[in-house]
Amino acid sequence: MIQKPRGTEDLIANQVKEFFALELILRNIADLYNYQEIRTPFFELAELFLRGVGEQTDVVSKEMYIFNDKKNRQLALRPEGTAPTVRSVIENKLYINENLPLKLFYFGSMFRYERPQNGRQRQFNTFGVEVFGPKNPEIDCEIICLAVHMLKTIGIDDFKIHLNYLVDDNNRQIYIDDLKKQLKDVKLCDDCQSRLIKNPLRVLDCKVDQDKFKNIKDMKEYLSVEDKNYYNDLKRNLKNLDIKIIEDKNLVRGLDYYTGFVFEIKDKDQSTLIGGGRYDKLVKQLGDIDLPAAGWGMGIERIILNLQKQNVSLSEQSSLDAYIIGLSLKAKEFANILMFMLRSAGLKVDCDFMNRSMKSAFKQSEKNNAKNIILIGDKELKENNIIIKNQNTKEEHIVAFENIIDFMTKGE
Numbered sequence: 001m002i003q004k005p006r007g008t009e010d011l012i013a014n015q016v017k018e019f020f021a022l023e024l025i026l027r028n029i030a031d032l033y034n035y036q037e038i039r040t041p042f043f044e045l046a047e048l049f050l051r052g053v054g055e056q057t058d059v060v061s062k063e064m065y066i067f068n069d070k071k072n073r074q075l076a077l078r079p080e081g082t083a084p085t086v087r088s089v090i091e092n093k094l095y096i097n098e099n100l101p102l103k104l105f106y107f108g109s110m111f112r113y114e115r116p117q118n119g120r121q122r123q124f125n126t127f128g129v130e131v132f133g134p135k136n137p138e139i140d141c142e143i144i145c146l147a148v149h150m151l152k153t154i155g156i157d158d159f160k161i162h163l164n165y166l167v168d169d170n171n172r173q174i175y176i177d178d179l180k181k182q183l184k185d186v187k188l189c190d191d192c193q194s195r196l197i198k199n200p201l202r203v204l205d206c207k208v209d210q211d212k213f214k215n216i217k218d219m220k221e222y223l224s225v226e227d228k229n230y231y232n233d234l235k236r237n238l239k240n241l242d243i244k245i246i247e248d249k250n251l252v253r254g255l256d257y258y259t260g261f262v263f264e265i266k267d268k269d270q271s272t273l274i275g276g277g278r279y280d281k282l283v284k285q286l287g288d289i290d291l292p293a294a295g296w297g298m299g300i301e302r303i304i305l306n307l308q309k310q311n312v313s314l315s316e317q318s319s320l321d322a323y324i325i326g327l328s329l330k331a332k333e334f335a336n337i338l339m340f341m342l343r344s345a346g347l348k349v350d351c352d353f354m355n356r357s358m359k360s361a362f363k364q365s366e367k368n369n370a371k372n373i374i375l376i377g378d379k380e381l382k383e384n385n386i387i388i389k390n391q392n393t394k395e396e397h398i399v400a401f402e403n404i405i406d407f408m409t410k411g412e
Helices: 014-032 046-054 058-063 082-091 137-154 169-182 190-198 200-205 225-240 282-287 300-309 329-344 358-367 378-383 401-410
Strands: 043-045 066-068 074-077 102-111 123-132 159-166 260-267 272-278 293-299 322-326 349-351 372-376 385-390 396-400
Touching (some): 014 102, 014 300, 043 046, 046 082, 082 282, 123 137, 169 200, 260 293, 329 401, 372 378
Parallel strands (some): 322 372
Antiparallel strands (some): 159 260, 272 293
8 A cells, every 4th residue: 555655644534624714814814914925836956045044054954855867957845934935035036125124924845854754844835924125123012012912812811922032143153162161061962062063153043952051151142232232122013012022042943044133933842833034144145135034934734733732723513504315216317406406505515325224324414513404215205305304403394496596595
């Protein structure tokens, strides 16, 4: 038997409905904030992620699906949504002044070759937002506010917002040198020993050695006066909206393009639901255009898992307006005609195609949560009527053929 690839999932029936319901809610809220949708290809030139995300990140160095096409071009399935969005903004010249601020959102599948775990597969889905143009605490506050708005709307209230501000420019190297000195005598995992040489800030993102970094100096002590003022303004804006934060000195995120503020929203189990921040140099790096930007991504599978733990359902229970049971061969033929008529009138209808017994057909109607059962036999065909049984009231009605649609759409 051929099975699905490891790290992928089949979504079936109600799972798809939950997925779609969540997407619809997120889209509607994004529209309230005046964000427009963007869709990028599932695969890009691998160079985009090598340059944009960073060659030393785990995402690029370990987790990307890379392949060559027939012309030997190196392509990659997208592991995240920011770099493709930036590529599209540059390529389609969306950065012109009249478009700014350019506020975009996306929803789609991402791919990473990592160990499958609860809430994260090798093919997973992300809802993300990106804002290009303004660089100010107000727009940073808005994207965090948008994330909080979405979580609370779908029923997730028990979460914590972790916030940090990354040291940049000349002070960054000073901090890195001090960080290396502080970690000199700390026994690190194999990955962190490599990171300490190639990309020291990434050491702080390690989940294995996290407890060893409690006494590491806060990088915010190395910020310039301008960055300190910016960070304080952001915190003040969040406080004005009663959005509480936890200052997390070790939060760096796992992608190299971040500059300035970064944040993660974690649930009570410390699972990251949303993460993002400011990446003011990425557009310049990829397209030689000076365009500040900020954004975040939401892990859809982790959101759905959180909702399942709370027994929260976003989609309505599926039901049929009617389930038709034909009691003879001729009645089954007429049932097919009646289904077409009722469906054309906008009613959700199905029937017994499996020639079940009466008892089994009734059980099938219950499984489909049918509001009404329509019975048709030779007697009903001869008398030009049908029997409609209301499953809520248990009342039966004999309805003439010519009145069926009117009865079903308007009631008795």
